[in-house]
Amino acid sequence: MNWALPVYKPLTGHTFFHTTELTHPPTMASINTRLLRHLALFLFLAPLTDSSLAPKINSQSTFKSQPSSIYIVHANHLAKPSHFATLGHWYTSIVATQSPRPVADHFTRILYTYDTVMHGFAVQLTGDEAQRMSDAVGVLGVYEDKPLRLLTTRSPGFLGLDPQFGAWRDTDSGDGVIIGFVDSGIWPESPSFNDSGLGPVRPSWRGKCVDAGNFNASLCNNKLVGAKAFTAGPMPSPRDWYGHGTHVASTAAGSEVRDIGIDMFARGTARGVAPKAKVAMYMVSSLSTSQIAAAIDAAVKDGVDIISISIADDVPTPFYNDIVSIAVFGAERAGVFVVLAGGNEGPKASTVKNAAPWMTTVAAGTVDRLFPASLNLGDGTVLIGQSLYTMKANGTNMVPLVINPCLKKTLTPDQIMGKIVVCIFSSEDKGEDDDDQGQGVDIVETMQRAGAAGIVSVLTSSWSPDDALADDTAIFPCLGLGYAAGKKLRAYMASEPYPVASLSFACETVIGANRAPMVASFSSRGPNPVVSELLKPDVIAPGVNILAASPGDAGSQDIPRNGTYQLDGGTSMATPHVAGVAALIKKKHSDWxxxxxxxxxxxxxxxxxxxxxxxxxxxxxxxxxxAKLIEDPAEDFDNYPLSPGSRPSHLLNGH
Structure with a gap:
């Protein structure tokens, strides 16, 4: 669908970015609403700036003379002087001229080069050198490197996927589609990456698996067809010691693995949303923008169909000043669909991340699976929560209840021994001190040592469904309560001078008893903090208590993880669901x-x-x-002026 675009006069004094509570199915009324929504996409750029498209220096970075740091130099490859044989020779000349150092070969100083989704390079510079570099002929912008943050036996069924009908049958489960993941790496030995029944990768595939220390290229197969690492280390390995990349890759494209669960919980057949799709991992060790851009560039060059990125910046950045946004724009121009996490800073408004119009932005929702447990109060009230504790208990032993800040320094024996400890968390609260915070494995270890009788974690936001659950609760009596139950608990404790309670654990999994999906309390929301007319996130997907593959020996040494599959939550987990669905669509409509x-x-x-x-x-x-209404607004984006004489394609070459 093409749009006739009016000419808008740019306004000043505004900036850019987004989320939202989105739209309805496409009835005629909602189609009209959707037309207005897409019109808003074209309007959203008008208030950005009345100056040139991209500042030479990233406006969010203050260049310092010392010490040096990594900068990304975005270049217009069309401006390369003819006497340079290659772009690499030109880049080396720019570095040698603007950042002279006593080295024999300035090319060795270049950390990464970008030549597919954008053009340029990453290099170590002082602030003064970066300033000079930004004035060099052919340089579009210089951006200081910055770190970003990492943000399923049931979820495919919850989405209506079934081997006998629908999308899995119609697309052969995404057979042959290649999904690239920019993440923390991969654990290739996981059963979720077995290639049983899968054919070889298509001949046009240009990716490969690296040999690097603890990662042997022979571990790759007809499922895992690519694995590379972007790191400053001497032997860059794509092996995943953290677990995040393995989890998201298996969520999107994991092979079928039967009888998987966490102890007796969530048991079933684990598989990805597109279980016959192929996986390529692009490991970014520092999560820095220079590495992420290099990974996106490599993925597109290798020939992936889809890219899944569960990483986001903490600070909304105008897309023309955001190197990841520029790289994603280049990937989409090259025909690669990119899906990104919307962020975990809910329920506060205007917190959504990765919200450029060419990005597909994902929010997290709950699923219809619960692991019920109860807190039985001294006045007879029974509060239902969730737990993965593996020992059944009937809740007859009443013990004191105590509210504690749940920081390591406050979880002492004199405060909590023999008591059920109530930890009350705001879902947007990050704690007063990350180093002192009692969370996850740390809180369990600390309370065990101090002799606590159990733990109850309570979310304080009214947006919160019962979505607070940690997989380490299997080894200690722990229970998570949502907002409504937590409110009753706090009222009881406020009214009783000596509140008591007991814990009951049924050790079972219940399907279909709870309302779902609901937007997860942690999922970032709209409206767009920069341009409210641009609606984001685009869709929600399962992102609470998602079971997927995990490195077998990752996690705490004192508290073992339960095998090679773990529950996890976040928009990180929601994003690969959408990547998997996109792979199914790509299989059916390869020309889209x-x-x-x-x-x-x-x-x-x-x-x-x-x-x-x-x-x-x-x-x-x-x-x-x-598909009810398929639109292709890519051309419209490119026709819309960002500022006088500029448009989105200028993100890549400046004109």
Missing amino acids: TPAMIRSALITTAATLDNTGREILDNGLVDPNGN
């Missing part, structure tokens, strides 16, 4: 552009939950939906 795939995801999203009530946001991604 990224913008068409995004349009299909949005227009087919389910707008009612399992109780028939309306879902906030744009709706739950629906892999079995039939």
Whole structure:
């Protein structure tokens, strides 16, 4: 669908970025709403600036004369003087001229070069050198490198996927589609990456697996077809010691593995949303923008169809000043669909990340699976929460209740021994001191040593469904309560001078008893903090208590992880669900552009939950939906002026 674009006069005094509580199915009324939404996409750039497209120096970076740090130099490759044989020779000349050092070969100083989704290089510079570099002929911008942050036996079934009908049957489960992951690496030995029944990768594939110390290229197969690492270390290895990349890759494209669960919980057949799709991992060790851009560049060059990125910046940045946004724009222009996490800073408004119009931005929602347990109060009230504790208990032993800040320094025996400790967390609270914080494995270890009788964690936000659950609760009596139950608990403790309670654990998994999906309390929300007319996130996907593959020996040495599959949550976990659905769409419609795939995801999203009530946001991604209104606004984006004489394609070459 093409749009006739009016000319808008740019305004000053505004900046850019987003989220939202999205739209309804495409009835005629909602189609009109959707037309207005896309018109808003073209309006959103107008207030950005009345100056040139991209500042020579990243406006969020203050260049310092010392010490040196990594900078990304974005270059217009068309400006290369003809006497340089290659772009590499030109880049070396720029470095040698603007940043002279006593080295024999200035090319060795270049950390990464970008030649597919954008052009340029990353190099170590002082602030003064970066300033000079920004004035060099052919340089579009210089950006200081910065670190970003990492943000399923049931979820495919919850999305309506079934081997006998619908998307899995119609697309052969995404067979042959290649999904690239920019993440913490991969654990290739996981059963989720077995290649049983899969054919070889297509001949046009240019990726490979590296040999690097603890990662042997022979570990790759017809499922894991690529593994590279972007790191400053001497032997860059894509092996995942953290677990995040392994989890998201298996969520999107894990092979079928039967009888998987956490002890007796969540048992079933684990598989990804596109279980026959192929996996390519691009490990970024420092999560820095220079590495992420290099990984995106390599993935597109290798020939992936989809890229999944569960990483985000803490600070909203105008897209023309955001090197990841520029790289994603280049990837989409090259025909690669990119899906990104919307962030974990909910329930506060205007917190969404990765919100450029060419990005597909994902929020996290709950699923219809619970692990019920109860807190039995001294006045007879029974509060239902969730737990993965593996020892059944009938809750007859009443012990004192005590509220504690749940910091390591406050979890002492004199405060908590023999008591059920209540930890009350705001879902947007990061704690007063990360080093002193009692969370996850640390809180369990500390309370065990101090002799606590159990733990109850309570979320204080009214947006919170019962989505607080940690996989380390299997080895200690722990229970998570949502907002409503937590409010009753606090009222009881306020009214009783000596509050007491007991814990009951049924040690079971219940399907379909709770309303779902609901937007997870932690999921970042709109409106767009920069341009409210640009609606984001685009869809929600399962992101709470998602079971997927994990490195077998990752985690605490004192508290073992439960095998090679773990529950985890976040928009990081929601994002690969959408990557998997995109792979199914790509398999069925190989000629569709990224913008068409995004349009299909949005227009087919389910707008009612399992109780028939309306879902906030744009709706739950629906892999079995039939595309109702497919639009391709890519050309429209390129025709819209960002500022006088400039448009989005100038992000890549300056004109």
